[in-house]
Amino acid sequence: MELLSVRDLNVGFFIEEKFALAVRDVSFSVKKGETLCIVGESGCGKTVTSLSILRLIPPNGRIVKGNIHFKEKDLTRLSEEQMRDIRGKEISMIFQEPLTSLNPVFTIKDQIAEAIIVHENVLKQEITDRCITLLKEVGIPEPEKRLYDYPHQLSGGQRQRVMIAIALACNPSLIIADEPTTALDVTVQAQILNLFKELQERYKISLLYITHDLSVVAQIADKVCVMYSGIIVEEGSVENIFYRPAHPYTRGLLDSLPKRAHKKQKLKSIPGVVPDLLSRPKGCPFYPRCSLTKQVCIEKIPNFKELEDGHRVRCHILG
Amino acid sequence: MNRGFWAIFKKDKLGMLGLFIFILFFVIAILGLILTSGRHPLFDPSMIRLEEKLKPPLSHANINVLSPEQIPPFGIYIFGTDELGRDVFSRMLQGAWVSLTVGFVAVGISVAIGIVIGGIAGYFGHYYIKNYHMLLICLFSLGIFSFVKRYWSALFCTLIFLLLLLYVKTKSPFLKKGIISVDTLITGIIDVMLCFPSFFLILTIVAFIPGSLYSIMVVIGLTSWMGTARFVRAEFLSLREQDFVLAAKALGVSEFRIIFRHMMPNAIAPVLVSATLGIASAILTEAGLSFLGFGVPPPHATWGNILADGKQYLFDAPWLTFAPGIAILVVVLSFNLFGEALRDALNPRLRY
Amino acid sequence: MFPFIVRSIIQKTITLFFISIISFSVIHLAPGEPSQINPMNPRFTPELIKRFRSQFHLDKPLYMQYLIFYKDLFSGKLCSWKDGRPVLRKIWERFLNSLPLFIVGTLLTWTLSFPIGIHSAIKRGGVFDKTATFFAYFFISIPGFFFAYVLIIFVVNTFHVPVIGMKTFGFSSDSLHMIMDRIWHMLIPSVLSATGGIAILSRYVRSQMLEVEAQDYIRTARAKGVPEDEVHYKHALRNALLPFITMFGLVIPGLIGGSVIIESIFSWPGIGRMAYEAILSRDYPVVITLNFISAVLVLIGTFISDLLYMVADPRIRL
Numbered sequence: 001m002e003l004l005s006v007r008d009l010n011v012g013f014f015i016e017e018k019f020a021l022a023v024r025d026v027s028f029s030v031k032k033g034e035t036l037c038i039v040g041e042s043g044c045g046k047t048v049t050s051l052s053i054l055r056l057i058p059p060n061g062r063i064v065k066g067n068i069h070f071k072e073k074d075l076t077r078l079s080e081e082q083m084r085d086i087r088g089k090e091i092s093m094i095f096q097e098p099l100t101s102l103n104p105v106f107t108i109k110d111q112i113a114e115a116i117i118v119h120e121n122v123l124k125q126e127i128t129d130r131c132i133t134l135l136k137e138v139g140i141p142e143p144e145k146r147l148y149d150y151p152h153q154l155s156g157g158q159r160q161r162v163m164i165a166i167a168l169a170c171n172p173s174l175i176i177a178d179e180p181t182t183a184l185d186v187t188v189q190a191q192i193l194n195l196f197k198e199l200q201e202r203y204k205i206s207l208l209y210i211t212h213d214l215s216v217v218a219q220i221a222d223k224v225c226v227m228y229s230g231i232i233v234e235e236g237s238v239e240n241i242f243y244r245p246a247h248p249y250t251r252g253l254l255d256s257l258p259k260r261a262h263k264k265q266k267l268k269s270i271p272g273v274v275p276d277l278l279s280r281p282k283g284c285p286f287y288p289r290c291s292l293t294k295q296v297c298i299e300k301i302p303n304f305k306e307l308e309d310g311h312r313v314r315c316h317i318l319g
Numbered sequence: 320m321n322r323g324f325w326a327i328f329k330k331d332k333l334g335m336l337g338l339f340i341f342i343l344f345f346v347i348a349i350l351g352l353i354l355t356s357g358r359h360p361l362f363d364p365s366m367i368r369l370e371e372k373l374k375p376p377l378s379h380a381n382i383n384v385l386s387p388e389q390i391p392p393f394g395i396y397i398f399g400t401d402e403l404g405r406d407v408f409s410r411m412l413q414g415a416w417v418s419l420t421v422g423f424v425a426v427g428i429s430v431a432i433g434i435v436i437g438g439i440a441g442y443f444g445h446y447y448i449k450n451y452h453m454l455l456i457c458l459f460s461l462g463i464f465s466f467v468k469r470y471w472s473a474l475f476c477t478l479i480f481l482l483l484l485l486y487v488k489t490k491s492p493f494l495k496k497g498i499i500s501v502d503t504l505i506t507g508i509i510d511v512m513l514c515f516p517s518f519f520l521i522l523t524i525v526a527f528i529p530g531s532l533y534s535i536m537v538v539i540g541l542t543s544w545m546g547t548a549r550f551v552r553a554e555f556l557s558l559r560e561q562d563f564v565l566a567a568k569a570l571g572v573s574e575f576r577i578i579f580r581h582m583m584p585n586a587i588a589p590v591l592v593s594a595t596l597g598i599a600s601a602i603l604t605e606a607g608l609s610f611l612g613f614g615v616p617p618p619h620a621t622w623g624n625i626l627a628d629g630k631q632y633l634f635d636a637p638w639l640t641f642a643p644g645i646a647i648l649v650v651v652l653s654f655n656l657f658g659e660a661l662r663d664a665l666n667p668r669l670r671y
Numbered sequence: 672m673f674p675f676i677v678r679s680i681i682q683k684t685i686t687l688f689f690i691s692i693i694s695f696s697v698i699h700l701a702p703g704e705p706s707q708i709n710p711m712n713p714r715f716t717p718e719l720i721k722r723f724r725s726q727f728h729l730d731k732p733l734y735m736q737y738l739i740f741y742k743d744l745f746s747g748k749l750c751s752w753k754d755g756r757p758v759l760r761k762i763w764e765r766f767l768n769s770l771p772l773f774i775v776g777t778l779l780t781w782t783l784s785f786p787i788g789i790h791s792a793i794k795r796g797g798v799f800d801k802t803a804t805f806f807a808y809f810f811i812s813i814p815g816f817f818f819a820y821v822l823i824i825f826v827v828n829t830f831h832v833p834v835i836g837m838k839t840f841g842f843s844s845d846s847l848h849m850i851m852d853r854i855w856h857m858l859i860p861s862v863l864s865a866t867g868g869i870a871i872l873s874r875y876v877r878s879q880m881l882e883v884e885a886q887d888y889i890r891t892a893r894a895k896g897v898p899e900d901e902v903h904y905k906h907a908l909r910n911a912l913l914p915f916i917t918m919f920g921l922v923i924p925g926l927i928g929g930s931v932i933i934e935s936i937f938s939w940p941g942i943g944r945m946a947y948e949a950i951l952s953r954d955y956p957v958v959i960t961l962n963f964i965s966a967v968l969v970l971i972g973t974f975i976s977d978l979l980y981m982v983a984d985p986r987i988r989l
Contacts, residue, residue: 016326056893080899088896095894100887104986105909115895150985166895333808511689514966519931519946523697523958526950603814607932610816611947626817633820634827644817652812659808 002069003206004053004091004174005029009066011045011052013277020277021064022048024230024301030174030223033204037217037238039253040227043274046210047096049227050176053208054087070174089119092167096179098160102151108135108162109147115169134165139195157188164195168203176208181216193219214257218242223310226250229275229285231301236311246313248290284316292317327664334660340653348419351412361392364413365618368404373636375399376407399638401628407642410620414643417621418650421536421605422598428540430594433547436505438586440548441555442578444502450493451485458482505552509545517542521604525613532615535608539601547593554586588665595658599651606647622647672981679977683970690970694963695737698955744960753954762942762960768837769930769941775861777922780868787869788876789911793903795881803873810870819863819936826859834859836938860937864930872918876911883911916979923972 011023023045030036038046051057053068055075068075075086087093092115095101102111112131116122122130128147135143138161151159160180167175177196181189197220200207209220217224217238224241226234226249234247245251252270272289275281281288287297296316304312328334354361370384376399380390391406398407458478524538558564559582567577608614609623617624622643629639724730728739743749749758791800810818826834838852883889884907892906893899930943938944942961949957 054894056890084896084898086896087894093894095887095891097887101891103888103892103906103910105913105984106906107985114892114897118896118898152986163891166891507686507689511686511693514686514690514969515693515962516965516969519965520697520962522931522946523950523962527698527953599812603812606814607816610814611932611935613950626814626820630820633824637824640817640820640824644814644820647817648809648813651814652808655808655812 001032002029003032003034003071004208005069006049006053007067007069009049009052009068010064011048011057012062012064013058014060014062015278018278022061022230022277023052026066026227026230026232028223028225028232028235030206030208032173032206033200034222035200035207035209035220036223036225037209037211037221038225038227039211039214039217041212041274043277044227045230046227047178050093050178050208050210053176054091054093055083056087056093085119088115088167088172089170090172091174091176092170092172094160094163094167094175094177094180096182098156098163098180098183101163102159104151107148107150108154111151112162112166112169115166119170130169131165134168135162137168137199138162138165139191140165157184157192160184160188160192161195164192164199168199171203172205174206174208176210178210179212180209182211182213189216196220214253226253229280231285231314233286233315234313235304236307236313240308240311244307244311246307246311246318247286247315248292248318249286252289284314324664328660331660331663333656334664337653337656337658337660340649341657344415344650344653345419347412348415351414352416355409355413355416359388360409362406362409362412364405364409364620366405366409368400371396371400371404372402373400373632374404375636376638376642398642399636401625401636401639402632407625407639410625411622411642411646413620414622414625415646417532417615417619418602418605418647420532421539422602422654424536425539425543425601425605426594426597428537429544429597430547430590432540432544434551434590436509436544437548437551438555438578438583440502440505441552442559442574442582444500444505444552444556446501447497448499448501448504450496450498453498455482455485458485502552505548509548512542512545515542518604518607522608522611522613525608530613530616532619535605535614539604543597543601546597547590550589550593551586554589555582558582558585589662592658592662592665595654595661599654599658602647602651602654606643675981676978679974683974686970687967690966691741691963692737694959694966695740697962698959699733740956740959744956744963749956749960751949751954751957753949753952753957758956758960761945761957762964765940765942765945768939769934769943771857772861772864772930772934772939772941775857776864776868779861779865780872781922783865784869784872785876788873789880789903789908791873791877792880792884800877803877807870807874810866811874815863815867816932816936818866819859819933822859822863834937837940856937860933860939864933876915879911879914880907883907886910913980913984916983917976919976919979921969921972921976923968923975 005027006029007027009023009026010021012019012021026045026049028036028038038049040046048057048061052061052063053070053075055063057063063076066076070086070091073086075083078086102108106114109128109131112134113127116127116130131147132143135146140146140158140161146154146158151162154162163180180196181192184192193216196207196209199205207220209216211217221238224236224238225232226241226247228249234241234245234250241250242254245254249270252268255268256270258267270289275285275288281298283299284290284297284302287293290297294317302314302316304314306312351362355364366389368385368389371381374380374396376397378396378399380394380396382390382394391409396406396408398411401407401410458481461474461478521538521542524542525535528534528538564577564581567581572581605614605621606623606626609621610627612624612627614623615621626640626643629636629643632639728736731739740749744758747757747759750756751758751761787803791803794800823834826832832855834856837856838849884903889902889906892902897906930939930941931947932943933939934941934943935947945957946961948954949961
């Protein structure tokens with residue numbers, strides 16, 4: 001049973017009076033209790049994809065094509081009113097910057113309680129109790145005291161925990177986490193990742209996890225989508241991606257990871273940079289950086305090839 | 320300023336309009352200076368024709384009653400005449416130069432003071448003013464004082480000697496004790512200056528010193544540098560910590576060069592914006608002063624005093640109010656539009 | 672909080688000391704002595720000047736003059752040179768005349784500029800925003816005295832009513848009509864003094880709102896499913912309003928500062944006009960006192976705004 005399925009999503013932006021597609025023909029799906037990771041360098045369109053699921057893209061952006069099915073509903077066709085009932089209740093989102101994502105003038109309690117009040121009719125006392133439970137759940141010590149703190153009184157990791165508490169407030173069935181650990185220290189990052197895993201086991205929540213960090217993917221993902229320059233170049237289970245990578249870009253990413261086995265070996269890197277949104281090549285977006293480029297790569301974008309169960313890749317040459 | 324700046328600026332239609340009027344005003348003011356000065360100017364702003372009082376705009380001069388040199392160019396009064404029969408157009412031309420110079424010179428003075436003081440506070444702010452500095456200043460001012468008063472001029476020479484002595488012998492711990500940091504001192508001075516309501520202060524000073532174009536410029540300049548100083552300081556404080564400045568220091572680049580080659584270009588953009596807006600407000604201030612009768616002394620025409628002279632004839636000769644009023648409005652508006660467009664084009668955060 | 676208040680008061684006292692020196696010395700920048708340049712009085716004979724000098728302590732050294740001046744000022748003994756009445760009493764009378772203008776003008780400014788600025792920011796680039804922007808630029812750029820005359824011409828030509836002064840000269844009727852007459856005379860000057868303020872403040876509110884609306888926590892609020900109105904008026908506005916609390920303290924100095932031109936055009940016997948007259952007749956005690964008082968008001972204003980800011984912004988706990 002698929003909880004969320006995105007089909008042929010195309011999202012574009014008006015930049016200096018030109019329209020450019022940031023996300024092209026993106027399709028993926030998330031099952032109940034499953035974790036899907038979207039991996040890619042910055043600027044590849046992964047954040048835009050996640051924001052367009054909740055229809056929170058900035059005012060100069062448009063979803064031009066495609067649909068997003070969530071529990072039998074097409075999110076692209078809902079009214080703004082109906083969309084608000086989804087946000088925070090059915091799907092919650094956690095952002096990259098815990099330092100700026102909480103409103104500095106409201107207490108922690110205000111901000112958690114708001115998520116509940118917007119969607120449910122509950123008594124005042126009950127709200128306080130639920131806020132305390134939520135804070136306990138996300139591992140904040142002395143929740144009764146912390147409740148009346150302002151965001152600036154908490155550390156970055158604690159603020160991200162509060163963000164997670166807000167996301168959990170209405171028992172959503174899907175949480176979208178957009179690089180939630182990128183801004184945090186490595187030790188805090190590991191704690192937060194463990195928290196995600198625990199919560200997911202306990203509540204069977206689906207997770208759409210967006211990151212650029214393959215080591216995070218290895219820890220948390222069931223399925224992986226690799227994005228490059230607005231398209232998904234490879235998609236498959238975490239084993240497929242890590243042990244049998246098919247796309248040259250995925251291979252490049254894995255090769256650039258430091259491995260414990262060969263200490264002396266020089267780290268590999270992918271030559272070149274991600275193309276600019278307004279000056280993308282016509283064909284396969286990866287060809288300028290690819291070592292296997294042939295004429296066909298320059299001419300058109302490759303279609304998906306099915307390799308094995310659920311493992312698909314967009315490449316003319318490999319696969 | 321790169322090409323990206325121009326590309327953004329060009330799209331701002333109001334900003335371009337502002338720039339266009341700004342250039343036009345510049346040209347008119349310079350032409351105005353040329354055409355209205357000299358012994359026999361083409362447009363004579365002080366030619367009195369009592370027979371031709373309060374003629375409405377675009378009316379023809381009565382050639383029969385005027386002597387040849389009294390006839391205005393083309394035989395018409397483009398903006399009419401005032402209560403003494405002077406050609407308002409000529410007077411407006413003369414006034415344009417006043418507004419232009421007041422705006423630019425006053426802002427030039429205030430920006431120069433602001434950059435120097437703000438730069439010192441931002442770059443050298445962490446230094447302490449020590450007791451011997453204070454002593455030197457006291458001795459120095461005492462010396463100046465005695466020199467001015469003449470009868471103590473002998474003391475002056477002694478003081479110079481003392482100064483030199485002190486300069487060599489600043490080893491005592493008391494004299495080297497810091498009192499106040501440069502930054503605290505300068506922000507304190509800025510705070511004190513900001514406490515005075517600027518127009519009232521300017522009015523007071525201008526009223527008590529002999530009125531002339533230059534004193535007005537200087538007074539406006541001396542009382543409006545605080546804003547520039549404040550954000551040059553803030554900019555320098557943050558720039559000083561940035562890596563490229565540290566890198567330059569690590570390479571052994573001299574402090575002078577760091578300030579003027581590495582930091583100043585980064586701090587200059589917001590200064591430019593505030594200078595443009597400052598010109599607008601300086602023009603308004605000068606007009607206000609002239610209007611109250613404290614500006615450039617007559618018979619020299621300024622837009623403010625044309626308007627002030629015209630107020631008695633508000634209902635009979637409204638052009639005496641409207642011509643300078645609209646001129647000030649348009650010029651100030653153009654500077655404001657230009658300045659705001661500049662700000663938008665220079666501030667990358669607003670682009671999206 | 673308490674240490675902050677103490678530190679702030681000490682700082683402000685030091686500033687006050689320098690303010691008193693500057694206020695006092697501004698006048699003495701003028702070439703010659705105050706007694707030599709009374710252009711209003713041709714009958715000034717040498718003996719008179721001498722008596723004048725000793726009467727107003729002008730024969731003493733400068734620092735003594737300074738001390739005597741502020742001693743007299745604080746004990747209320749300081750008198751105007753023009754009519755010999757106590758300066759503080761004079762200022763108080765004129766202040767009462769200015770007060771209604773100030774209150775109406777301030778109320779207009781603050782009640783109008785916030786809705787205008789907020790609405791422009793929320794509907795950025797819309798018709799309302801563009802119109803508001805146009806008028807804001809217009810009113811920022813128009814010289815106050817020119818705008819005053821335009822309004823006078825307009826009002827007199829369309830309604831045929833007098834607008835100068837505090838009330839119609841020689842007009843007496845029942846009390847209701849008197850009050851209406853008073854209000855009518857107050858309306859134009861206060862609207863005039865408000866327009867510039869509305870233009871500047873609404874632009875400032877707009878840019879503040881825009882800045883806040885681009886913050887991450889606004890996106891968080893939307894992601895929680897908070898209705899759009901609440902996003903604007905609860906989450907964004909609370910943050911956008913913080914800097915204006917500072918400005919609220921700075922309203923107080925407007926009591927004296929901005930009214931010189933408008934009060935002289937409308938012959939309004941308030942503080943601004945008094946300042947103008949005092950400068951014209953070189954009434955030094957009045958001029959110095961007014962400069963001093965307005966600077967002190969700024970000082971009090973900043974102090975109040977610091978306190979308000981501390982109450983309003985949870986991040987500041989000093």
